[in-house]
Amino acid sequence: MADNKPFQWPVRVYYEDTDAQGVVYYANYFRFLERTRTEWLRTLGVDMVALAENERRIFVVAEIQTKFHAPARLSDELIVTARLTNLSRVAFDIEQNIYRDNIDGELLISSHVKAAYLDADTMRPKRMPSSLFGEHRS
Amino acid sequence: MADNKPFQWPVRVYYEDTDAQGVVYYANYFRFLERTRTEWLRTLGVDMVALAENERRIFVVAEIQTKFHAPARLSDELIVTARLTNLSRVAFDIEQNIYRDNIDGELLISSHVKAAYLDADTMRPKRMPSSLFGEHRS
Amino acid sequence: MADNKPFQWPVRVYYEDTDAQGVVYYANYFRFLERTRTEWLRTLGVDMVALAENERRIFVVAEIQTKFHAPARLSDELIVTARLTNLSRVAFDIEQNIYRDNIDGELLISSHVKAAYLDADTMRPKRMPSSLFGEHRS
Amino acid sequence: MADNKPFQWPVRVYYEDTDAQGVVYYANYFRFLERTRTEWLRTLGVDMVALAENERRIFVVAEIQTKFHAPARLSDELIVTARLTNLSRVAFDIEQNIYRDNIDGELLISSHVKAAYLDADTMRPKRMPSSLFGEHRS
Numbered sequence: 001m002a003d004n005k006p007f008q009w010p011v012r013v014y015y016e017d018t019d020a021q022g023v024v025y026y027a028n029y030f031r032f033l034e035r036t037r038t039e040w041l042r043t044l045g046v047d048m049v050a051l052a053e054n055e056r057r058i059f060v061v062a063e064i065q066t067k068f069h070a071p072a073r074l075s076d077e078l079i080v081t082a083r084l085t086n087l088s089r090v091a092f093d094i095e096q097n098i099y100r101d102n103i104d105g106e107l108l109i110s111s112h113v114k115a116a117y118l119d120a121d122t123m124r125p126k127r128m129p130s131s132l133f134g135e136h137r138s
Numbered sequence: 139m140a141d142n143k144p145f146q147w148p149v150r151v152y153y154e155d156t157d158a159q160g161v162v163y164y165a166n167y168f169r170f171l172e173r174t175r176t177e178w179l180r181t182l183g184v185d186m187v188a189l190a191e192n193e194r195r196i197f198v199v200a201e202i203q204t205k206f207h208a209p210a211r212l213s214d215e216l217i218v219t220a221r222l223t224n225l226s227r228v229a230f231d232i233e234q235n236i237y238r239d240n241i242d243g244e245l246l247i248s249s250h251v252k253a254a255y256l257d258a259d260t261m262r263p264k265r266m267p268s269s270l271f272g273e274h275r276s
Numbered sequence: 277m278a279d280n281k282p283f284q285w286p287v288r289v290y291y292e293d294t295d296a297q298g299v300v301y302y303a304n305y306f307r308f309l310e311r312t313r314t315e316w317l318r319t320l321g322v323d324m325v326a327l328a329e330n331e332r333r334i335f336v337v338a339e340i341q342t343k344f345h346a347p348a349r350l351s352d353e354l355i356v357t358a359r360l361t362n363l364s365r366v367a368f369d370i371e372q373n374i375y376r377d378n379i380d381g382e383l384l385i386s387s388h389v390k391a392a393y394l395d396a397d398t399m400r401p402k403r404m405p406s407s408l409f410g411e412h413r414s
Numbered sequence: 415m416a417d418n419k420p421f422q423w424p425v426r427v428y429y430e431d432t433d434a435q436g437v438v439y440y441a442n443y444f445r446f447l448e449r450t451r452t453e454w455l456r457t458l459g460v461d462m463v464a465l466a467e468n469e470r471r472i473f474v475v476a477e478i479q480t481k482f483h484a485p486a487r488l489s490d491e492l493i494v495t496a497r498l499t500n501l502s503r504v505a506f507d508i509e510q511n512i513y514r515d516n517i518d519g520e521l522l523i524s525s526h527v528k529a530a531y532l533d534a535d536t537m538r539p540k541r542m543p544s545s546l547f548g549e550h551r552s
Binding site for chain 2: 445449452488489
Binding site: 158159164165166168169172190196198199200201202203204205206208209258261 | 296297302303304306307310328334336337338339340341342343344346347396399
């Protein structure tokens with residue numbers, strides 16, 4: 001599982017993302033990471049809206065470790081990645097990086113994210129159906 | 139009703155509020171306006187959380203006209219105002235301004251906001267109970 | 277000038293854009309409008325980063341009137357438009373709408389925006405060079 | 415240094431902070447943490463605006479590890495803490511937690527933050543003057 005190719009998602013930096021230091025505000029990288037997780041899940045066939053409305057199940061970030069190597073700037077084109085590194089019954093771990101321009105470009109952000117599968121009403125962990133991430137199970 | 143004194147709420151400008159132009163990002167003034175409406179409603183005894191959960195009623199902005207006179211900067215202390223200018227059965231109009239330092243300071247933002255009272259599920263207008271804004275009715 | 281076709285830009289709604297009412301938070305539509313103005317200017321050949329760094333010139337919103345007709349929801353695909361309606365020496369007016377799905381879809385937001393061309397250091401109006409918006413001048 | 419009492423800063427949760435899951439959007443906790451670092455630095459006599467403008471020095475987050483224990487909700491009153499755990503010539507480490515209601519309330523977020531002192535133009539590490547954090551040096 002560790003050598004699967006990362007999912008990639010492009011992000012353009014707008015004024016809304018920057019701050020008075022002239023670079024992307026640190027909390028906004030977490031928005032880019034979440035957009036990319038959402039699009040990665042969409043490619044896996046996970047419809048988070050239907051999941052929340054019909055099954056009352058949501059994904060939430062339980063832990064995240066992040067290193068900020070270099071700043072992104074206004075108008076930069078970024079590539080954000082997501083790569084599954086571990087999958088349990090109630091959570092998954094992914095590695096997410098942000099690069100300038102493309103995946104061979106400068107590494108700006110590296111992170112490890114643990115996301116849990118919860119009941120939306122009780123916020124308690126729930127077992128993920130085997131149909132989720134089906135192709136990644138061994 | 140037009141000469142009631144405005145409600146005032148202080149806002150400190152943090153990095154999160156600014157952008158690469160070195161000033162507050164224009165959309166973020168609308169966050170300051172909404173915080174102030176929330177606090178103004180709280181002083182009137184309106185508990186928006188209870189209203190949403192128990193009555194399924196929410197306030198939403200229906201219209202807003204805004205002029206940006208001068209920019210706020212990192213670390214500025216702002217005063218945001220709210221003053222009721224009109225009240226109907228299903229909506230209220232308020233005037234909201236943002237000043238630097240205090241209400242006699244530089245005028246940065248002036249706005250007129252129409253907020254509607256809706257059913258949270260159908261998003262259709264609902265009649266406000268007379269207990270809301272009771273003291274302002276004539 | 278009034279019958280020029282609007283520029284269109286797609287926006288996907290993510291969790292970051294929504295609030296506890298289950299819809300897009302009202303201030304975030306202004307982020308969508310600004311992304312679209314940026315992309316519209318880019319198609320006109322305006323490089324805002326170079327403009328700010330080399331010429332110390334920036335565009336800022338001076339006025340905006342906005343009507344919120346219907347809410348956008350998580351995962352919606354939106355189309356945001358920009359259409360020039362007036363051009364003076366130091367400012368331009370544009371009409372910007374947000375539709376669900378496509379330009380023939382439900383109208384969610386309508387707005388009129390006046391943007392001014394300023395010196396980035398003094399924040400005072402400056403005359404736009406005729407090369408900007410060249411093709412729109414008559 | 416490890417048993418110094420944490421700095422505390424109150425934060426009220428508004429609609430702007432929440433998302434369609436009905437709780438605070440995960441990236442927004444990082445805004446709360448940064449507000450608190452700013453206020454903590456202010457109490458230590460660090461004026462970040464003067465530092466950036468006069469000395470071209472800024473603080474940036476280099477690393478952050480965060481655990482999300484339980485969600486904050488609309489209208490919650492939170493207490494955010496900051497406690498210095500390590501200080502080098504070019505960086506400091508702090509522990510930051512977020513509690514519901516007060517510091518004896520439910521722990522929602524725990525984090526460890528490494529912040530670096532940089533030249534604002536080159537984004538390279540700079541030695542912090544001994545006057546910064548003077549009272550914490552042994």
